[in-house]
Amino acid sequence: MDDASASATQVYRIEGPASRAAGAAVVVILLMLVLLPVFAGRTLIQDLIFLFYMLALAQCWNLLAGYAGLISVGQQAFVGLGGYLLFAFTLLGGLDPLFAIPLAGLVCALFALPTALIVFRLRGAYFAIGTWVVAEVYRLVLAQFKPLGGGTGTSLTPSVTSSVPGIEWVKTVLDLRTPAARDIISYWAALALVAGTLAAVYLILRSRRGLALGAIRDHEAAAAGLGVDIYRVKLAVYVATAAMTGMIGALIYLQKARISPDAAFSVLDWTAYVIFIVVIGGIGTMEGPVIGAIIFYLMQRYLADFGASYLILLGTLGILVMLFAPKGLWGLVSERTGLTLFPTRRKLVVHRPGTDRS
Amino acid sequence: MTGWLDALIQGVLLGGLYALFAAGLSLIFGVMRLVNLAHGDLIVLAAFAILVVAGKFGLDPFVAVLLALPVLFVVGFALQHVLLNRTLGRDLLPPLLVTFGLSIIIQNGLLQVFSADSQRLRSGAIETASIPLGGGIAIGVVPLLTLLSAIAVILLLNFIFYRTPVGRAFRATSDDLEVAQLMGIDHRRVFATAMGLAFVVITIAALYLGLRANFDPTAGPARLLYAFEAVIIGGLGSFWGTLAGGIVLGLAQTIGARIDPEWQILAGHLAFLLVLVVRPRGLFPRAQD
Numbered sequence: 001m002d003d004a005s006a007s008a009t010q011v012y013r014i015e016g017p018a019s020r021a022a023g024a025a026v027v028v029i030l031l032m033l034v035l036l037p038v039f040a041g042r043t044l045i046q047d048l049i050f051l052f053y054m055l056a057l058a059q060c061w062n063l064l065a066g067y068a069g070l071i072s073v074g075q076q077a078f079v080g081l082g083g084y085l086l087f088a089f090t091l092l093g094g095l096d097p098l099f100a101i102p103l104a105g106l107v108c109a110l111f112a113l114p115t116a117l118i119v120f121r122l123r124g125a126y127f128a129i130g131t132w133v134v135a136e137v138y139r140l141v142l143a144q145f146k147p148l149g150g151g152t153g154t155s156l157t158p159s160v161t162s163s164v165p166g167i168e169w170v171k172t173v174l175d176l177r178t179p180a181a182r183d184i185i186s187y188w189a190a191l192a193l194v195a196g197t198l199a200a201v202y203l204i205l206r207s208r209r210g211l212a213l214g215a216i217r218d219h220e221a222a223a224a225g226l227g228v229d230i231y232r233v234k235l236a237v238y239v240a241t242a243a244m245t246g247m248i249g250a251l252i253y254l255q256k257a258r259i260s261p262d263a264a265f266s267v268l269d270w271t272a273y274v275i276f277i278v279v280i281g282g283i284g285t286m287e288g289p290v291i292g293a294i295i296f297y298l299m300q301r302y303l304a305d306f307g308a309s310y311l312i313l314l315g316t317l318g319i320l321v322m323l324f325a326p327k328g329l330w331g332l333v334s335e336r337t338g339l340t341l342f343p344t345r346r347k348l349v350v351h352r353p354g355t356d357r358s
Numbered sequence: 359m360t361g362w363l364d365a366l367i368q369g370v371l372l373g374g375l376y377a378l379f380a381a382g383l384s385l386i387f388g389v390m391r392l393v394n395l396a397h398g399d400l401i402v403l404a405a406f407a408i409l410v411v412a413g414k415f416g417l418d419p420f421v422a423v424l425l426a427l428p429v430l431f432v433v434g435f436a437l438q439h440v441l442l443n444r445t446l447g448r449d450l451l452p453p454l455l456v457t458f459g460l461s462i463i464i465q466n467g468l469l470q471v472f473s474a475d476s477q478r479l480r481s482g483a484i485e486t487a488s489i490p491l492g493g494g495i496a497i498g499v500v501p502l503l504t505l506l507s508a509i510a511v512i513l514l515l516n517f518i519f520y521r522t523p524v525g526r527a528f529r530a531t532s533d534d535l536e537v538a539q540l541m542g543i544d545h546r547r548v549f550a551t552a553m554g555l556a557f558v559v560i561t562i563a564a565l566y567l568g569l570r571a572n573f574d575p576t577a578g579p580a581r582l583l584y585a586f587e588a589v590i591i592g593g594l595g596s597f598w599g600t601l602a603g604g605i606v607l608g609l610a611q612t613i614g615a616r617i618d619p620e621w622q623i624l625a626g627h628l629a630f631l632l633v634l635v636v637r638p639r640g641l642f643p644r645a646q647d
Contacts, residue, residue: 133630319459
């Protein structure tokens, strides 16, 4: 066989058996979710806001740990920083809250860069604890910042929370009171953020950089041997996820309207739960965190009242999955069926003259 | 002036406690490259164990710790043999996530059994006894004992590592796992023994944690961070480096607290980050990793 002509017709395709149907389904589901507040009650809307931001956080951590191999237990640094920046911009700077969210993401990225230069000196597992120390530094510094309440924290004033654009419009169109209308705006913002995060992660993974990331995930030394600039790719992922995590943090605290250092930089709320979601669902895949987030939401909804025993159960479940099904629930599904809903793997398609199959 | 001198002395003594926290972490990392995110929670668990033994038999904590030590050695051995040995391999994620899960289980288990109240180990007059050094400076007996115990533990660990057959097995598996296995070493047993030994160190650390200050079920993660910082500041692979790292951390904290009491913990973290920037391999590095 002629080598030159064969290589000329080699193309790759990033597609799985179910991916076109999945693509269509995503559009339909997204449309339904946008219109949901017209029919749904306030509790469901609030629950979905929670589900959305946990999913967005999980997707960010998955990109960081599952693909770039940067196992961080300090992502609460950027959730808390994002939240505090939102409070600073709106309460102290008088900015529009919806404008403050992307700005908070940008500033988080600016903080992430010098942070990375320090913690990247630690390898592997030591990197994990190093990120935790950094999150503690952020928490202790903000606890000293008196204009935002120091160690006890502070609340958003009603003038800020009701200044979110669109509230008046929702109130008149859906005939609701201000708090309910505020939830709906937060819901849409959370939906936009989770859809944006999913789209961003998906596009990154399908790009040239995504190929490099997949290579790092599979074998770091081999990837370096093939010419992937590991340090730069990791730095880019760390800064990008810090920006996304910061925006999610800003949104979370716009919705909560009250912030304190201990809550905003909680390792349990913003890292342990997130790791649980990713591990249960399946690390290193895009589908895994979606499944994990839904399972976590259901457990949180029905079991959280059991307090300490619930957390013991979560920890045990996480350990069991890590030991016996390290690819998570989605890993079990895709191993048996070969199914991918968000295909990111490139498959070689060879066209031979006369056997055109496309 | 005496205030600053006092801060320096107290800092060195506090460093002894941090070196005790760090020695166990350093030991298991040295032998099996395992970074145990539950290390701090295990210290708190051991402190509760001493509390229970002391309370049940009406013993002084210094005696109770002698009863707790063999029990915790067995617990550590079993934990490694049954659970943690399964997580070791090329992939970093399983050991990290399993020990992180363990940390959550221990914290909430303790919360359920002992409630969130803070506890303290009581040992009578020795708790408040101090030795005056003149010039208005005195050193507490318990802090002094802590530092001396840290030095004793490090001498003992160095003896075990470099003078005994067990230590030879530790160093062999650490240097080259495959070759050690070829020489007939059962690495799972070696790792379990190392974890049992780490639990002995953890229990000694727990005694002084409980004598010096209050502890509660959520006190673990902060102890993990101090232990980790001491190990990194000192440099991987050397127990004496770990002692030096603990003392640097203790000094940074007491000097920070001297400037403003709210800065104590922050000053320690900043000293750690500074060392990372200036000397990323620590002050007295030995191991490559």
